[in-house]
Amino acid sequence: MSHMQAIENQDKALDDVQLDPVERLAVAYAPAGLRALWIGFLAFDHRLADAAREGRDPIMVQLRLAWWRDRMGEPVSRWPQGEPLLAVLAPWDAERAALGAIVDGWEARNVGSDGGVALRAARIGALAAIARLGGARDGAVLAAVAQAGGEWLDRKAAANATPRLPRSMRPLAVLRAAALAADDTRPMLRFGTLLRVGLFGR
Known part of the structure; x- marks a missing residue:
């Protein structure tokens, strides 16, 4: 596959990703070069939530999670073609381990008894990975990301x-x-708050 074909496949996959309205608004404020990272993170978490949702056969849950864990354990160049979400996740190549931890977190939440502790930590870890991929190295910045994520x-x-x-x-x-x-029952005020934070960060 040529480089241009890979880019076209990723763009199409990004267009097909389903996020909720707040997530779409949030992603719109990401720098253009990092938008795919954010979309991939949120879409991946949604996919795993669906794979591990209550009521599914436990064996099927384990198989689905194992498939994603295996993908996160190998470089993007070895990923199979035909799964749109993998195309979206390609920019995560250097931080695949952070996504693998989310898989482990979902497994611990659904077949373990940690109450979601590992999943919460993994999500925060993935946020720190986005920060690093965006160039953040300062410990204080990463600590602020962890606080905001929590x-x-x-x-x-x-x-x-x-x-x-x-x-x-x-x-x-x-x-x-x-x-x-x-809990704010004033939707316009809530929306205005999100727009302000999106524009100014606070």
């Missing part, structure tokens, strides 16, 4: 101070703001 996933953990995130993590700022405003 508050997105569990708003009860929110601190008084808003984490200062790099531009590459603007989608996380929007997702965090949406989670913290989840």
